[in-house]
Amino acid sequence: MTGVFDALAADRGRIERASAAQRVADLLREHITEGRLSPGTRLSEEALGEALTVSRNTLREAFRLLADQRLVVHELNRGVFVRVLEPADVADIYTLRLALETAGVRALRSATPERLAAVRTALARAEAAEAFGDWVTVGTADLHFHQAIAGLAGSRRIDECMARLMAELRLAFAAVPSASGLHEPFLRRNQTLAGLLESGEIDDAEVELTRYLDDARAVIVRAMTDGTA
Amino acid sequence: MTGVFDALAADRGRIERASAAQRVADLLREHITEGRLSPGTRLSEEALGEALTVSRNTLREAFRLLADQRLVVHELNRGVFVRVLEPADVADIYTLRLALETAGVRALRSATPERLAAVRTALARAEAAEAFGDWVTVGTADLHFHQAIAGLAGSRRIDECMARLMAELRLAFAAVPSASGLHEPFLRRNQTLAGLLESGEIDDAEVELTRYLDDARAVIVRAMTDGTA
DNA sequence: GCTAGGGGATTGTGGAACAATCCGACAAGA
DNA sequence: TCTTGTCGGATTGTTCCACAATCCCCTAGC
Numbered sequence: 001m002t003g004v005f006d007a008l009a010a011d012r013g014r015i016e017r018a019s020a021a022q023r024v025a026d027l028l029r030e031h032i033t034e035g036r037l038s039p040g041t042r043l044s045e046e047a048l049g050e051a052l053t054v055s056r057n058t059l060r061e062a063f064r065l066l067a068d069q070r071l072v073v074h075e076l077n078r079g080v081f082v083r084v085l086e087p088a089d090v091a092d093i094y095t096l097r098l099a100l101e102t103a104g105v106r107a108l109r110s111a112t113p114e115r116l117a118a119v120r121t122a123l124a125r126a127e128a129a130e131a132f133g134d135w136v137t138v139g140t141a142d143l144h145f146h147q148a149i150a151g152l153a154g155s156r157r158i159d160e161c162m163a164r165l166m167a168e169l170r171l172a173f174a175a176v177p178s179a180s181g182l183h184e185p186f187l188r189r190n191q192t193l194a195g196l197l198e199s200g201e202i203d204d205a206e207v208e209l210t211r212y213l214d215d216a217r218a219v220i221v222r223a224m225t226d227g228t229a
Numbered sequence: 230m231t232g233v234f235d236a237l238a239a240d241r242g243r244i245e246r247a248s249a250a251q252r253v254a255d256l257l258r259e260h261i262t263e264g265r266l267s268p269g270t271r272l273s274e275e276a277l278g279e280a281l282t283v284s285r286n287t288l289r290e291a292f293r294l295l296a297d298q299r300l301v302v303h304e305l306n307r308g309v310f311v312r313v314l315e316p317a318d319v320a321d322i323y324t325l326r327l328a329l330e331t332a333g334v335r336a337l338r339s340a341t342p343e344r345l346a347a348v349r350t351a352l353a354r355a356e357a358a359e360a361f362g363d364w365v366t367v368g369t370a371d372l373h374f375h376q377a378i379a380g381l382a383g384s385r386r387i388d389e390c391m392a393r394l395m396a397e398l399r400l401a402f403a404a405v406p407s408a409s410g411l412h413e414p415f416l417r418r419n420q421t422l423a424g425l426l427e428s429g430e431i432d433d434a435e436v437e438l439t440r441y442l443d444d445a446r447a448v449i450v451r452a453m454t455d456g457t458a
Numbered sequence: 459g460c461t462a463g464g465g466g467a468t469t470g471t472g473g474a475a476c477a478a479t480c481c482g483a484c485a486a487g488a
Numbered sequence: 489t490c491t492t493g494t495c496g497g498a499t500t501g502t503t504c505c506a507c508a509a510t511c512c513c514c515t516a517g518c
Contacts, residue, residue, distance in 0.1 A: 019305055020502070021293075045469070055503045056469090057286050064250075064293040076248060077469055077510045095332070095384040103328035155324040161390060249471070274500070284472045285500090306479045306500055461518080470509070478501070486493075 020054055021061035027052070028062060032071050032082055033167050035174035039084040043072065069164055071171070085171045087221045093165055093172075094217040097146070098210060100162050104152035105205050108197060111152040118148040123194050126187055138183045139173065145190050149197075149209075176223040186216060249283055250290035256281070257291065261300050261311055262396050264403035268313040272301065299397055314400045316450045322394055322401075323446040326375070327439060329391050333381035334434050337426060340381040347377040352423050355416055367412045368402065374419055378426075378438075405452040415445060 018026070031037045049059045063080045066072045072080045104111075126141035143166045150162040176182060189212050196205035247255070260266045278288045296303045303309045333340075355370035372395045379391040405411060418441050425434035 057289075057504090058502060060286075060470095061289060061293055064290055065297065068294065068297040078512095079469065092384050092386050095382055096386045096390070099328050099332035099382070099387065103324070103331070153324055153328070155321050157321050157325045157394075158328065161325070165386075286473090287471060289501090307481095308500065459518105462516090464513105464515085466511105466513090468509105468511080470507100472506085472508100473504105474506105475504085476502090478499105480497105480499080482495105482497090484493105484495080486491105488489100488491080 019061075020058050021065065024052060024054055024059060024062035025065040028066055029069070029071055029167065032066075033170040033174075035170075037082050039082050039171060039175065041082045043080045043082065045079070070168055083168075083171055085168070085175065085224075087224050089168075090172050090220050090224065091217060093168055094213050096161070097150075097165055098213050100150040100153075100158050100165075101146055101209055101213070102206060103155075103158060104150040105197070105202060105209060107153045108200065108202055108205075110154070112154060115148070115152050115154060118151060119145065119194060119197065122148045123190060126190065130184075130187060135183055138187060142183055142186060142190065143169070145194075149193075172220055172224065176220060182219065182223070186212070248290075249287045250294065253281060253283055253288060253291035254294040257295055258298070258300055258396065261295075262399040262403075264399075266311050268311050268400060268404065270311045272309045272311065274308070298393055300400070312397075312400055314397070314404065314453075316453050318397075319401050319449050319453065320446060322397055323442050325390070326379075326394055327442050329379040329382075329387050329394075330375060330438055330442070331435060332384075332387060333379040334426070334431060334438060336382040337429065337431055337434075339383070341383060344377070344381050344383060347380060348374065348423060348426065351377045352419060355419065359413075359416060364412055367416060371412055371415060371419065372398070374423075378422075401449055401453065405449060411448065411452070415441070 028037070028043075037043075043063070045056045045059055049056050052059070054062075063072060063074060067074045067080065071083055073083055074080045122141055122145035126138050126145060129135075129137035129141055147159070147162045147166060150158055173182075189208070193205060193208050193212065196208060257266070257272075266272075272292070274285050274288055278285050281288070283291075292301060292303060292309045295301045296309065300312055301309045302312055351370055351374035355367050355374060358364075358366035358370055376388070376391045376395060379387055402411075418437070422434060422437050422441065425437060
């Protein structure tokens, strides 16, 4: 059944417009993960609907999407609020991250060339951004690097799961004051990790990854408790 | 801050009414995972809304919830359909399952007593159901057993992720004709796996788990392709 | 200071209407 | 006969409005 139009069919997604609810959700997600909407903010149906010129119904559909991605919380009869991340949430996120990224590392030998290239590309981007002192981009590239590691498993569901985790994690980053000093030490360790992967030292990479995530979690949790307490 | 009402607070969920959309989604999920709504079925907004006596708005919110859980697919301007699982989906599900359950096995030593008890309980239920020849219940208990294994990691997000995967997997089971012979051989291996966990043989348990999931995937994929082709 | 109750604001849900889109049927042409 | 253009019915996408249910804050009363 495979024909000459397979390449076109693969790009089918490009012609499909997104629904209004989807677009609204995308927009809100962007604002939330970039910190322009701070955690705890109440998202009034009426006010937001007017601001975005969409009806309450459409907005509510968008809220459902975001709630499922844990970026907002929906309290019955009270409305939706930008998610406030507790330190316990961050710990939980890192537990899942470890599981997913470990799965990626372990699948190193059976990873496709594209997946391997994605790891290198993300690291290269982080290094380039560091040269410019652009720490926000370094942070983004860091997330992409680790997403690429989990991606080595070659699983669509793992990819989606990681993407959600990273979006959630940005909520935590937004709560941390100085993003500049946050990523610098971890870039070095990403390079170490990438080196171990390049030389195929899976077990060592796994150990390094575990330590990396433990330390990163500790740093963020501490920053969060320092900031609030 | 912890007081004498902690036990009551833990049951808070029981008194909180769910929204209509949530209830509709729960109802539909039940019908889908139990095979009463076969994959591919179109869920007409008008017909379903009338059958459940809820408005189209409410129904659409429920659809968003189910779509995010991958139990239905939403095609723009065409409607929502009960998800049809491809063999590739099953393979993907098992990749993620392996990652999550492995994380549980590895966290064995730091697992809480409740989490450990959940593993034993699920296994006992499967054995009891086997004695009655109730293979449907064996299948359910099997899913709970593996959910409990992933649960050893003690992570809320891993729990939720597994719960979704299991719901998806039921879609595949629905496509397999004889559920009776499907679970029997795997119950034995669950017992083996549980034994390794009881005696703390983490590495062996991990190996056995990996083989188990590989075999289970192969069985289901074959049953699916046999059934359709 | 605490409790009870009232009023205003917001969400939850239903319903109707219209536009946008899809799909099948039918007709015209090569 | 096969392909292509066009039309019309049916369904979804989105908006708007109405009203009940619920929450939250404020005030009165003890």
